[in-house]
Amino acid sequence: xxxxxxxxxxxxxxxxxxxxxxxxxxxxxxxxxxxxxxxxxxxxxxxxxxxxxxxxxxxxxxxxxxxxxxxxxxxxxxxxxxxxxxxxxxxxxxxxxxxxxxxxxxxxxxxxxxxxxxxxxxxxxxxxxxxxxxxxxxxxxxxxxxxxxxxxxxxxxxxxxxxxxxxxxxxxxxxxxxxxxxxxxxxxxxxxxxxxxxxxxxxxxxxxxxxxxxxxxxxxxxxxxxxxxxxxxxxxxxxxxxxxxxxxxxxxxxxxxxxxxxxxxxxxxxxxxxxxxxxxxxxxxxxxxxxxxxxxxxxxxxxxxxxxxxxxxxxxxxxxxxxxxxxxxxxxxxxxxxxxxxxxxx
Numbered sequence: 366x367x368x369x370x371x372x373x374x375x376x377x378x379x380x381x382x383x384x385x386x387x388x389x390x391x392x393x394x395x396x397x398x399x400x401x402x403x404x405x406x407x408x409x410x411x412x413x414x415x416x417x418x419x420x421x422x423x424x425x426x427x428x429x430x431x432x433x434x435x436x437x438x439x440x441x442x443x444x445x446x447x448x449x450x451x452x453x454x455x456x457x458x459x460x461x462x463x464x465x466x467x468x469x470x471x472x473x474x475x476x477x478x479x480x481x482x483x484x485x486x487x488x489x490x491x492x493x494x495x496x497x498x499x500x501x502x503x504x505x506x507x508x509x510x511x512x513x514x515x516x517x518x519x520x521x522x523x524x525x526x527x528x529x530x531x532x533x534x535x536x537x538x539x540x541x542x543x544x545x546x547x548x549x550x551x552x553x554x555x556x557x558x559x560x561x562x563x564x565x566x567x568x569x570x571x572x573x574x575x576x577x578x579x580x581x582x583x584x585x586x587x588x589x590x591x592x593x594x595x596x597x598x599x600x601x602x603x604x605x606x607x608x609x610x611x612x613x614x615x616x617x618x619x620x621x622x623x624x625x626x627x628x629x630x631x632x633x634x635x636x637x638x639x640x641x642x643x644x645x646x647x648x649x650x651x652x653x654x655x656x657x658x659x660x661x662x663x664x665x666x667x668x669x670x671x672x673x674x675x676x677x678x679x680x681x682x683x684x685x686x687x688x689x690x691x692x693x694x695x696x697x698x699x700x701x702x703x704x705x706x707x708x709x710x711x
Contacts (some may be wrong), residue, residue: 380494381409381487381553383474384464386457388416390400393479393595394425400481406488409474411447412464417454422478426451432587458561458569466556473551475544479597486591490548493585497521499583503548504540505589510596513682515539520586525623528584532624532629541578542571544707546592553580565610566602570603572617579621604646608660611640615667633667640664640685648706657702658695665691 383401387394401411413430429679430449450463461475474490476482486505491505506516515538522528536542553559559576560651561569578584613638618629640663647660 371436378469378471378655379408379410380475380491381472381548382404382411382412382464382468382470382478383487384414384461384468385417385476385478386414386459386460386464387418387422387478388454388460389418389420389422390478391420391422391425393481394422397476397478397481398425398429398447400483400486401476402446403484404482404485404487406491409487410468410470412467413447413449414460414464415449415451416460417452423451434534437548456563456566458563458565462560462563465551468551470551473549473554474547476578476592477545477594480545480595481593483593485589489587489589490589493587494548497583497585500583500585501550501553502577502584503587504535505546505587505591506540507543507546507590507592507594509594510540512591514590516588516590517586522584524583524640525579525581526625528581529578529623529628530625532578533628533635536632536635537585540586541574542568543594544546544570544573545594546576549577553577562613565613566606567600568610568614572614575617575621579623581623602644602646604650604652604656607643607646611636611643611663637664637667640667641690644686644690644702645706648702649709651708654699657699660694661690661698664710 367374385397385401398411398413401409413426415426416424418478426447426449429443430447448467450467452460452463464475465473472490472494474487489505490503494500500521506514509515517535517538517540522531531702532541540546554577557576557580559573559580561573563569615633618624618632618636621629624632643660647657652660689701693701
């Protein structure tokens with residue numbers, strides 16, 4: 366393992382590759398990149414993947430790699446540390462996958478372009494790697510957009526079983542489903558061809574993390590909170606996009622081998638809640654009747670996958686909604702849902 370603390374040498378690969386997907390984030394991009402170039406740990410490369418931005422974000426990326434802005438000494442000093450990739454707009458998953466292909470580091474970290482990090486963000490990861498050189502994944506806490514710390518006390522898990530038994534509890538604290546608060550061993554990603562699924566628009570982070578964790582031999586949780594997550598507003602996804610995510614998640618989680626049965630059940634139950642949420646989009650868009658009835662049938666089939674949990678235990682507002690979807694005749698349920706969820710106005 367390489368734990369050099371200086372700048373990159375010509376024939377030396379960095380310890381960490383930091384990948385930032387960039388798309389129309391001009392107001393925030395400099396704050397994000399500057400926070401990384403101000404890291405106390407220096408042995409990293411920064412890969413900016415411009416996903417066909419139309420607001421000047423691509424030009425800002427180029428400034429950092431060329432060092433043309435003479436007024437900013439940090440950019441000129443670190444221009445060789447920054448690698449910029451431009452691609453046609455293909456989505457965040459494709460951008461991250463492109464970054465993985467270009468990465469040279471022993472470990473990979475992801476940062477979102479509208480977020481920012483503390484100066485010791487990478488250093489905290491590296492200190493844990495030095496304590497446990499065999500560790501495959503290191504997870505940090507973070508500050509959410511409400512200014513609240515999401516964190517756990519320090520813990521080191523030397524085997525997959527002990528960590529996976531804690532997985533759902535940690536996800537309830539929002540520590541599992543994001544890639545940007547983690548350090549991933551690159552070899553594990555490459556050897557097992559783990560990538561982001563570009564077919565789904567939401568939840569691709571979760572699927573990537575679950576695939577990686579399923580293969581981890583050891584994992585660490587840090588009490589540090591060096592990442593600042595900035596909520597940039599709700600995104601408007603179509604029903605067809607969300608419906609595709611549901612199918613992908615159910616198919617994927619069944620293929621994971623390290624998760625205990627109780628953990629799988631908990632994640633599926635959580636996904637069942639998400640399935641009910643998708644009803645909003647289905648009826649707001651007034652999808653055709655055959656599409657609506659097919660989706661209701663899909664949810665009804667899921668009830669057999671939750672033998673230990675009853676819909677009566679669902680917390681409001683899912684309680685009544687679940688009873689309707691699972692037990693009322695399809696056409697009656699469809700009629701009620703059209704009344705409950707009014708059509709979205711253009």
